[in-house]
Amino acid sequence: QKEVEQNSGPLSVPEGAIASLNCTYSDRVSQSFFWYRQYSGKSPELIMSIYSNGDKEDGRFTAQLNKASQYVSLLIRDSQPSDSATYLCAVNPDTGRRALTFGSGTRLQVQP
Amino acid sequence: GAVVSQHPSRVICKSGTSVKIECRSLDFQATTMFWYRQFPKQSLMLMATSNEGSKATYEQGVEKDKFLINHASLTLSTLTVTSAHPEDSSFYICSDVGPPKETQYFGPGTRLLVL
Numbered sequence A: 001q002k003e004v005e006q007n008s009g010p011l012s013v014p015e016g017a018i019a020s021l022n023c024t025y026s027d028r029v030s031q032s033f034f035w036y037r038q039y040s041g042k043s044p045e046l047i048m049s050i051y052s053n054g055d056k057e058d059g060r061f062t063a064q065l066n067k068a069s070q071y072v073s074l075l076i077r078d079s080q081p082s083d084s085a086t087y088l089c090a091v092n093p094d095t096g097r098r099a100l101t102f103g104s105g106t107r108l109q110v111q112p
Numbered sequence B: 001g002a003v004v005s006q007h008p009s010r011v012i013c014k015s016g017t018s019v020k021i022e023c024r025s026l027d028f029q030a031t032t033m034f035w036y037r038q039f040p041k042q043s044l045m046l047m048a049t050s051n052e053g054s055k056a057t058y059e060q061g062v063e064k065d066k067f068l069i070n071h072a073s074l075t076l077s078t079l080t081v082t083s084a085h086p087e088d089s090s091f092y093i094c095s096d097v098g099p100p101k102e103t104q105y106f107g108p109g110t111r112l113l114v115l
Helices: none
Strands: A011-014 A019-025 A032-038 A045-050 A054-058 A061-066 A071-076 A085-092 A106-111 B004-007 B010-013 B019-025 B032-038 B045-051 B067-073 B076-081 B090-098 B103-106 B110-114
Touching: A011 A019, A019 A085, A019 A106, A032 A061, A032 A071, A032 B103, A045 A054, A045 A061, A045 A071, A045 B103, A071 A085, B004 B090, B010 B019, B019 B032, B019 B090, B019 B110, B032 B067, B032 B076, B045 B067, B045 B076, B076 B090
Parallel strands: A011 A106, B010 B110
Antiparallel strands: A019 A071, A032 A045, A032 A085, A054 A061, A061 A071, A085 A106, B004 B019, B019 B076, B032 B045, B032 B090, B067 B076, B090 B103, B090 B110
16 A cells, blocks of 8 residues: 555546545654645645644645545645646655655646 | 755756756755656656765665765755666756755756766
């Protein structure tokens, strides 16, 4: 079982819709969770971080964390074609190793 | 968020030559930096952890003698691909790690093409 799992997609949504991206992780002691966006040919950029159960909103983005279910999600409201990218879920495994553990990413396509 | 720079952004070299890539942490002193490699349409792959003032820690399967890492200062880590071959052609990305809560910030990446 992979440590951080994401559906590879592509997830296709129409412009203006809500895109829902999901991620599950295996290490129960994980404390910090991150969402990165990676455009084709570019490096990842940080979108959101979340550390506590519940929702965290930042503009059109909402991160949701449920530690009991080992599940973290990212909602993108009013999706725009410019949101089309690969979204990477990352988890701090809290093992003393500082590198985040990344999922393989979900490709999002927002159709105009 | 933190700012990380990489140089060069793109390099083309002949097989057998060595290529050095620089990664600079511009916002804070980074005792730890990471080096990743990404092949087309594939996931990020962690190559090594660069530690200021000490030896780098390499991931399993990454040749330390081929991918030389130096982290001589708190703001600069370098990755040297020695005797590069076409199969080393890839997108190399560094990151530093800092507040809050061990967030990783990525550089813009270096695209290496070995002919």
